[in-house]
Amino acid sequence: MLFCHADGKSLSILLEPLGKFQNWFGLKMNHAKSNIFFGGISKEDIDKLRDIAKIDEGKLPIRYLGVPLVSIELSIDDCQPLIEKILGSELNYNKTKVAWDVVCLPKDKGGLVIMRSSDWNKAAILRHLWNLANKDKYSIWVEWTYKVLLKGKNVWEIDIPNDCSWCWRDILKLRDVARKHIRVDIGNGENCSLWFESWHHLGPIARRWPASNSQALLELKNSVLNPPRGGEDKVILGNGVHGTFSIKKAWDTTRRRNSKVDWYNIVWYHHHIPKHAILVWVAILGIIQDATCRLCNSATESLDHLFFSCSFTNEIWSRLMRRCSLNPAQGD
Incomplete structure (x- = not known):
């Protein structure tokens, strides 16, 4: 934004360096995207200065991409010109050039490492399931959830109530995803459900328990790789060995996987x-x-x-x- 007095001499002095800059570097001012504003002068003087500048007169408030640059809160009507430009341009989702699943991949996997908000939200919700699986005794929310919502039952076994809140419903809906990535390293077994938690490398036992005295039962018994190690049970995310949780790690564990590209x-x-x-x-x-x-x-x-x-x-x-x-x- 450049300022000068409202007279031909001042305006010419202002425009002269822009002309030199164009000659030196080849970068020309776009007159179609520029505006000139006047104040306190007659219509006749305005016309003369417009002829010198060869720039259209602008109107306040100043707009960028059709949206007014003001300090107050913008209304829907203020943003409508920008919305129409987006919907009518190549940014329209009907004309997407690259699939969003590809764009969200890491760069070494062929994407632009743009984090999808739904994936990040999923990782954030996983923290609640992690805290419930870990039976965090220092969390008031975990204590309240086990007494009021779960009523002593295991979070992995209950059905989704019809009258529950939307946030509790979203947490319970994510259990199928969590079962694939949250597992328990058995210590003394006091805080782990034999039937419903993923302490076995094949997943929850309740989902794959075979008939009694069958060959499948014997194979399942022999497939228990590690005996209990003693001490407290440890809840582990993904392929890690430490019982710690971070939303970034949860996002990286649950996001779409792809092989590394050679380019x-x-x-x-x-x-x-x-x-x-x-x-x-x-x-x-x-x-x-x-x-x-x-x-x-x-x-x-x-x-x-x-x-x-x-x-x-x-x-x-x-x-x-x-x-x-x-x-x-x-x-x-």
């Missing part, structure tokens, strides 16, 4: 330029289908074409050589 270092090397890396990432995923050169629109884009054969590139080389007083070699 990771080509795109995301140490000093990569983000804009260029994104373009290469999109190209590797096969999103860019048109290989036509965007500079001349007349040939297939390749390294030789971009640096030597393109008419746009030839013009740049010619100007550079003239400034350096060099003559092109014959045939070049």
Whole structure:
């Protein structure tokens, strides 16, 4: 934002450095996206200054992407222009170029490591199941839940009540996910349910208990890999060995898995330029289908074409050589 007096001389002084900057660096001010504001002068003076600046007069409040830049709370009507631009552009979900599941993967797995809010929320809810499985005696919420909601039953065995709160319902719904990632390392067995908790490497025994005196029962008995170690039972998340919990670890444990891509270092090397890396990432995923050169629109884009054969590139080389007083070699 630039300020000056409302007269032709001051305005010319203000615009002169912008012209020099354009000549030096080739970066030109976009007049279509610029506005000029006036105050305390006549309509005749405004018209004269607009002719000098060649910029349209703006109106307050100043807007960016159609949204007013004000300090007060924005209404839905204020944001409507931005919403319409999003819904009418390539950002429309109906025109998504890359699947959201791919975008949310880590970079070394082919994604952009954007964390999906639903996955992060799932990891946060897992903390409640972890605390219940751990029977945290220092948590008032755990004590209250066992006495009021569970009424002495195991959190893994109860059905979802029809009249429970939405938050308790969400916690219970996540038990199938939690069973795959939360297990118990048996110590003295006092705080672990033999039937319903995942102390066995195959999962809860209640879900796979075979008929009595059967070969399957004998195999299940022999599959108990480690005898109780003594001491307190330890609740473990994922493949770890320590009885600690973090939402980040829960997210990493439960998120979608994918194999490491072999082009990771080509795109995301140490000093990569983000804009260029994104373009290469999109190209590797096969999103860019048109290989036509965007500079001349007349040939297939390749390294030789971009640096030597393109008419746009030839013009740049010619100007550079003239400034350096060099003559092109014959045939070049």
